[in-house]
Amino acid sequence: MALSSSCWKYLVLTFNVLFAMSAVALFGISGFLLYRMFIYRHFIGVNVEYPAILLLMMAIITCSIAWIGWRTAKSMHHIHVVMVYLLSDPTKYKSYAGTLIVLVVVIEFSCFVWAMVEWDNIEIDIKSTMMNYFMETSERKDPNSADSLRWDKLHVKFECCGVSGPSDYTSTGHVPFSCCGQGPLDSLHKPYTADCSTLYQRGCGKQLHEYAKKQLLYVAMAALTASILQVRT
Incomplete structure (x- = not known):
């Protein structure tokens, strides 16, 4: 050599x-x-x-x-x-x-x-996954469950509501306070409390879709x- x-x-x-x-x-x-x-x-x-x-x-x-x-x-x-x-x-x-x-x-x-x-x-995969998870969370009807708190955090993070918008909560009879913006949490981790005079009108499906696409592009x-x-x- x-x-x-x-x-x-x-x-x-x-x-x-x-x-x-x-x-x-x-x-x-x-x-x-x-x-x-x-x-x-x-x-x-x-x-x-x-x-x-x-x-x-x-x-x-x-x-x-x-x-x-x-x-x-x-x-x-x-x-x-x-x-x-x-x-x-x-x-x-x-x-x-x-x-x-x-x-x-x-x-x-x-x-x-x-x-x-x-x-x-x-886009199709996320929409289907979110809808299934939304239905599972709604069926439990427990605002203090871990699933409900995840939705609360998602609403606050992306300033959105539900999958397609506030109308998704029509079947549940109430819209979570997190759809109005972040408010104080009490010691029992109840849903966010805030002045709910204005709701986020955009759904989280599109926001999360754009977020996930960006991460995949980086990967x-x-x-x-x-x-x-x-x-x-």
């Missing part, structure tokens, strides 16, 4: 540091986006979260590969350094390790495609960026 074992070692160590940095960044971004969707999982459904979950798993796997490469390169053995080099170079398709890296990149790109497919079909862009950067690395 033209380069000494020591040169190979530091070359591989540098690669693994860069590889690990990209994985840590991906882990943070995907974890944050997953959290932003997870807190509204009762309204948007779990299907929307799957691309972010898969992307988070790829970040963990990438971190593991970088850690193994780092530990191997630190061993100082020439044969190990060569193995790490093969592991670190995704263009070496004939090597098992190179194929592993390519597989990670392909799956990350698949996350991009999956997220865009979900982005395109999310798609993160997956695409990660796959491109790791190939170029």
